[in-house]
C-alpha cells in the first residue's frame with residue numbers, strides 16, 4: 001500500500017455525504033457530525049475511566065455520544081448517515097492509507113495493540129460499538145501513522161540490531177498524522193507556497209513535529225510510540241534509553257512503573273506539577289522557578305527540532321504552530337524561535353500577540369504561521385474519499 005499524502009480537496013472532489021467522525025482517545029471521545037463540510041454537531045466526552053468520573057469506560061462514553069446525537073434528531077440510526085470515520089492511532093506498516101473496516105481489518109488493528117497499548121484498544125472499542133449499532137454502514141479507519149509512512153529508512157530506522165528490530169517491528173512510525181497532513185497543507189497554502197517546505201509543530205497534550213516537503217512527510221519526532229520527541233504535557237519525549245535501564249536496575253522500578261513515570265508523570269507535569277500550559281504560564285509570570293525551568297526545557301526542545309528539521313529540509317517556507325499550545329500561546333512561539341534571525345526565522349511581537357495567521361515580519365525569509373488544526377475534518381475528508389473511490393471502483 002502506498003501513502004496517499006499531500007492530497008488536496010481537489011484530489012477527492014467535493015465532500016458529499018454525511019459522516020460521523022469519532023476520535024477516541026485514551027481518556028476522551030471527540031465526535032463530529034458533518035454534512036459535506038458543514039458541522040451539524042460536535043462534542044467531547046472527557047475523563048473516561050478516571051477516579052470519580054461518571055464515565056466508567058469507552059462503551060459508556062459512546063453511549064453518551066449516541067444519546068447526545070439522538071436528542072438532536074441526528075441519531076446513529078439516521079438513514080442519512082453515509083459513513084463513520086474512526087481515528088486509529090497505530091497502523092504499523094500494515095496500514096499506510098485510510099481503510100474500509102472489515103473483520104480482517106479489525107483483527108489487524110488488534111495485532112497492533114502491543115505497539116500502542118494506551119490508544120488502539122480505545123479506538124477498537126469505538127469501532128466495535130458503532131459496528132454493532134450500524135452493521136450496514138461503511139466505516140473507515142484513518143491512521144495517525146499513515147501520513148508518516150513516507151519517511152525514509154534513514155529516518156525511520158533505529159540503530160539497533162536489525163534482526164531484533166525487524167522481528168519485533170521496532171522502528172519509527174510517527175503520530176498525529178492527520179493533523180500534520182492538514183496543517184502542512186494549510187500552512188503552505190497560507191503563505192502562497194502550495195507544495196512548499198513546512199515544519200509543523202503540533203503542540204497539544206501530546207506534541208510532535210514534522211518536516212514536510214511537497215506534501216510528503218520526511219521526518220517526524222514521535223517514534224515507535226507517541227513517547228519520543230518533544231516535551232509534552234505528561235510525557236518525557238527524548239531521553240537517553242539507558243535511563244530506563246537505570247530506573248530498573250538501580251531504582252528497582254518495574255516496567256509498568258517506568259511506563260507510568262515516563263508517560264503520565266513526566267513532561268511538564270513531572271517538571272513542575274502542572275501539565276496545563278496555561279497554568280504553567282501563570283506560574284511563570286508570578287516568578288515560580290519550577291515553572292520557569294519546565295517552560296525553558298519545553299521551548300529548548302522545540303528550538304532543537306526546528307534547527308534539525310531545517311537541516312533535513314534544506315530550505316523552509318513556513319513554520320506552522322498548531323494544537324492547543326501552538327495556537328494559543330504567543331509566549332511559546334516567541335521563546336521557541338527566539339534568536340534564530342540568522343536562519344531567516346523571526347516573529348513579529350504585535351502579530352504574534354494578536355495570534356494572526358502569519359506572525360512573522362513581512363520581510364522574513366521563513367514565514368511563521370498559526371494554523372488551527374482540524375483532525376476531525378481531515379478524517380471526514382479521508383473517509384469520504386475512500387467511500388467515493390469504493391463506490392466508483
Ligand SMILES: Nc1ncnc2c1ncn2[C@@H]1O[C@H](COP(=O)(O)OP(=O)(O)O)[C@@H](O)[C@H]1O
Nearest residue numbers: 203204205206275276277278323324325328329
Ligand atoms: N490560551 C492558552 N495558552 C496556553 N496554552 C493553552 C491555551 N489554551 C489551551 N492551551 C493548552 O493546550 C493544551 C491542550 O491542547 P489540545 O490540542 O487541546 O490537546 P489534545 O492533545 O488533548 O487534543 C493544554 O496544555 C492547554 O493548557
Ligand SMILES: CC(=O)OP(=O)(O)O
Nearest residue numbers: 089175176205206226
Ligand atoms: C498519538 C498521540 O499522542 O495522541 P494524543 O496527543 O491524542 O495523546
Ligand SMILES: [Mg+2]
Nearest residue numbers: 204205206323
Ligand atoms: Mg489533539
